[in-house]
Amino acid sequence: MSCAIEARGLRFRYPNGVTGLDGVDLSVRHGERVAVLGPNGAGKTTLMLHLNGLLAGEGSLSVAGVDARGGDTRALRARVGLVFQDPDDQLFMPTVREDVAFGPLNLGMDDVEARVEAALRTVRMLEAGDRAPHQLSLGQRRRVAIATVLAMDPSLLVLDEPSASLDPRSRRELLQMLGRLDQTMLVVTHDLLFAAELCERAVILSAGRIVADGRCLDILRDEDLLAAHDLELPLGRLEVAAAA
Amino acid sequence: MSGMHQLGVAGDPASRIHRLDPRAKIVGLAGITVVAVSTPPRLWPVLAACALALATIAAAGRVGPGVIWTRARVVLPLVLFVAVFVPFVRGGEQIDLGPVDVSRAGLTTFFAVSSKALIGTVSAVLLGATTSFPDVLHGLERMRAPRLLTLIAAFMYRYLFVITGEARRMRVALSSRGYRPRHALQAAALGRVATALFLRTFERGERVYVAMLARGYTGATPRLRALAFGRADVLFLAALVAALVPLRVVA
Numbered sequence: 306m307s308c309a310i311e312a313r314g315l316r317f318r319y320p321n322g323v324t325g326l327d328g329v330d331l332s333v334r335h336g337e338r339v340a341v342l343g344p345n346g347a348g349k350t351t352l353m354l355h356l357n358g359l360l361a362g363e364g365s366l367s368v369a370g371v372d373a374r375g376g377d378t379r380a381l382r383a384r385v386g387l388v389f390q391d392p393d394d395q396l397f398m399p400t401v402r403e404d405v406a407f408g409p410l411n412l413g414m415d416d417v418e419a420r421v422e423a424a425l426r427t428v429r430m431l432e433a434g435d436r437a438p439h440q441l442s443l444g445q446r447r448r449v450a451i452a453t454v455l456a457m458d459p460s461l462l463v464l465d466e467p468s469a470s471l472d473p474r475s476r477r478e479l480l481q482m483l484g485r486l487d488q489t490m491l492v493v494t495h496d497l498l499f500a501a502e503l504c505e506r507a508v509i510l511s512a513g514r515i516v517a518d519g520r521c522l523d524i525l526r527d528e529d530l531l532a533a534h535d536l537e538l539p540l541g542r543l544e545v546a547a548a549a
Numbered sequence: 550m551s552g553m554h555q556l557g558v559a560g561d562p563a564s565r566i567h568r569l570d571p572r573a574k575i576v577g578l579a580g581i582t583v584v585a586v587s588t589p590p591r592l593w594p595v596l597a598a599c600a601l602a603l604a605t606i607a608a609a610g611r612v613g614p615g616v617i618w619t620r621a622r623v624v625l626p627l628v629l630f631v632a633v634f635v636p637f638v639r640g641g642e643q644i645d646l647g648p649v650d651v652s653r654a655g656l657t658t659f660f661a662v663s664s665k666a667l668i669g670t671v672s673a674v675l676l677g678a679t680t681s682f683p684d685v686l687h688g689l690e691r692m693r694a695p696r697l698l699t700l701i702a703a704f705m706y707r708y709l710f711v712i713t714g715e716a717r718r719m720r721v722a723l724s725s726r727g728y729r730p731r732h733a734l735q736a737a738a739l740g741r742v743a744t745a746l747f748l749r750t751f752e753r754g755e756r757v758y759v760a761m762l763a764r765g766y767t768g769a770t771p772r773l774r775a776l777a778f779g780r781a782d783v784l785f786l787a788a789l790v791a792a793l794v795p796l797r798v799v800a
Binding site: 354359379383387391395396397398399402403407408411412418421438453457 | 681682683686703704706707708710711753756757759760761762763764765766767769770771772773
C-alpha cells in the first residue's frame with residue numbers, strides 16, 4: 306500500500322536561525338489516524354506547513370503521492386486539507402458558503418455548489434451557509450473551518466489543535482464528527498485524551514525530531530516518556546478514554 | 550436566511566427590490582443621488598421626484614421609516630450641523646424671524662444642502678438595507694471597481710468584529726489592573742495597546758494569507774454564484790430613468 310505521508314530526513318531552519326525540523330522520519334499509511342504530540346515549539350506547526358508545500362526544507366517528503374518539495378503544489382493542496390488552529394484565520398470570506406467554496410473554486414473543481422452542501426452537511430452546519438463567520442460560536446466556526454477543506458475532498462486531513470478552547474460539549478461533537486470521517490488524519494494536539502479517543506497511533510515530536518512512535522494508548526501510558534517531553538495526562542483519565 | 554438581517558439587510562428579503570441584481574441597485578441609487586446633487590435649488594420638483602423615487606423603493610422593499618432613520622442618523626447630523634449656520638452668516642436680503650434675521654440666499658442654500666444630503670444618505674441607506682454587504686462588494690467587483698479596493702473592503706468587513714473584540718479584551722485587561730488615566734501622560738499605555746493591536750493584526754494578516762495559500766489561492770477570488778442581470782433589473786433602471794431624467798432635462 307502506498308503511503309499517505311512519507312518523510313525522510315526532513316530538515317528545516319527558519320531564516321532567523323531557529324531550527325524547525327531536525328531530521329523528521331515519518332510514514333503514515335492511507336486511512337491511518339495519527340496524533341502528533343509534543344511541547345510548544347517542537348516543530349508541529351512547521352511540519353504541518355511542509356505537508357502542504359507552504360514551507361520546503363531539506364530531505365524528502367511525499368504526501369498523497371505528490372512530491373511536496375517543488376512538486377505540483379496545486380495538486381498537493383487539493384489532496385491535503387490543512388485546518389488551522391484559529392478558525393478566524395481560516396474563515397476570511399464574508400459568508401460561510403463562500404468560504405467553503407473558496408478552495409474548490411480556486412482548484413477549478415466541478416459541481417462546487419454540491420460540494421459545499423455536502424461538506425456543510427458533514428459538519429452539521431448546512432443551515433449556517435448564509436451567515437457571516439463572526440455570527441458563529443467558536444465550536445461552530447471550527448466545524449465550518451473543517452468543512453472548508455472537506456469541500457476539496459482531500460485524501461489527507463491535517464488538524465492543528467482542533468479541540469483548543471472548546472467547551473466539553475463542542476469538543477464531544479467535534480470528536481464524533483471527526484470519528485465519522487474516513488480520510489487519513491494527522492491531528493496535532495496537546496489534548497491527550499482527545500488524541501486517545503480519535504487516533505490509534507501517536508508520535509511525539511520534540512525539538513524537531515520524532516522521538517516516539519507507536520500505539521496511542523501505549524505512548525500515553527508511558528508516564529516517563531510523556532514527562533521527558535513536557536506532556537502530561539489529566540490524572541487517572543486515560544482508562545476512561547480508552548474504554549470510550 | 551436567518552443571517553441576512555445581521556448582514557445589514559432590513560425589510561422583506563423576498564421583496565422585488567431585495568431580489569434585484571446588486572448592480573442595478575448600485576447604479577440606480579447612485580443615479581438618484583447624482584441627479585439630486587446636480588440639480589440647482591430652484592428646480593425643487595426634481596428633488597421632490599428623487600424623494601418620491603426613494604419613498605417608492607423603500608415601500609416596495611418594506612424598509613420602514615424607523616430603519617431609515619436609525620441608520621441615517623449616523624451621518625445626517627454632521628451634514629446638517631454644517632448647513633444650519635449658512636442662513637445666519639450669508640449676506641444679502643434679510644428676512645426678519647423675530648429675534649434673529651436670516652439671509653434669504655442662505656436659507657435657500659440651507660434647504661438645497663440639507664435636501665441633497667438627505668436624498669444621498671437615504672439612497673445609501675436603502676442600498677445597504679436591501680443588499681447585503683457581500684452582495685454590494687460582489688456587484689462593485691463585477692462593475693470593474695479596482696480589485697484591491699473591494700478586497701480591502703471585504704477583509705475589513707470580515708475582521709472588523711475580530712479586531713474590535715480584541716481591542717475590547719485589551720481594554721478590560723487594562724482596567725482590571727486599575728488603569729484609569731487621569732492626565733495626558735498616563736495615556737501612553739493606550740499607545741502601547743494600539744501598537745500591540747497593530748502587530749497582532751499584522752500577524753493575523755500573515756496567518757490568513759498562509760491559510761488562503763493552503764486552499765490554492767493564486768491571486769483571484771472566484772465567486773460561487775454569478776450575478777444575473779435580468780429583465781426586472783432593466784425595468785427598475787428604465788423606470789428610474791423615465792421618472793427622473795426627462796424632468797431634470799426639461800426643468
